Amino acid sequence: MTEVTPLFEVFVRSRRGLDHIHVGSLHAHDAEQALEYARESYIRRGEGVSIWVVESRHIHASQESDVESFYDPMDDKPYRHATHYELPEGVDNM
């Protein structure tokens, strides 16, 4: 039986000061190698200034079926939005 090479998820920060964003995944034997591959695979054209790699098995994701509950609080709680509150005339930005 052949040994399976672990899968890593790759996150790239496009510019200093921004969040790292998921760009894809790759196989590597360890984190160091994954970083090297990520550089070769995902930022050949200066797409980023920083890379994070995380072994895919360490990512825990929500379920598609949970999605409704994500929208729920927004739909029935319009008062969480600033636009819910009318400002008196003359008060423009708040």
Add this chain to the structure above:
Amino acid sequence: MSEASDLEQRFEDKIAADERIEPKDWMPDAYRKNLIRQMSQHAHSEVIGMQPEGNWLTRAPTLERKSVLLAKIQDEAGHGLYLYSATETLGVTREELVAALHEGRAKYASIFNYPSLTWADIGAIGWLVDGAAIVNQISLQRTSYGPYARAMVRICKEESFHQRQGYQIMVRLAEGSEAQKQMAQDALNRWWWPSLMMFGPHDGESAHSAQSMLWKIKRMSNDDGRQKFVDQTVPQADIIDLTVPDPDLKWNEARGHYDFGEINWDEFMQVISGNGPCNRQRLGQHKKAHEEGAWVREAMAAYAKRKAETAHD
């Protein structure tokens, strides 16, 4: 060039170029310490700030008001979380931060040491306290430490609802009965000066300001922020026919700003050093909640441990 000064040079270059410093970058020890102090103080303020508002949750005048206040307080807890997590990227633990608060080594915004006496205070807090915090936080979206700046962007998105719901409470009271209008005026009278104090001492007298400005941790001076807040808030009071409690307040055509009176700095120092009306109560409440919640943390740790063990069997 030695390695240390090389690193320092690179750090200074990033600051000069208006670039963000990220957790794994080299940074001077004093920069790290300064950030931990300011960011944890900010986090503690979000959390302690829930108390004066929580005081009115069960007595909100309508179910709608109660839902709004609950949602706002929930946001503040979230702000505390964003800020604690950002602070933890500097290599300090949540436990250390909370211990520093409990032992009086870390501060929180002194405004939360004032009591919320009437329902109008909930309006004044949203309008003035969140309003002042927004002025400060907008400028901090450009702070030099990346995780802090990004936390501020998230927080600012949520703040404008906070200020508007507070102002709306004031609007309604101000157009209500004589007694209601008086209640709104009384809240403005009590919260106005403490709100101005939120911006801290005058620029020349602020202990950490100069270095923080150089390092671009702070992007706006205390006095500039205060002026900005006064300029935007006074017209909002005028429109609802409430009077800002400052006899020296007047529009200065030449400066294009409002002139305003001097803050009572003795009171400011008193509150900061622990002698405000509610200092003991606020900290006591936080400690009590922390201690009474210990069994929950223990139970969750025990459950996680058990689950891990059975998974391995």
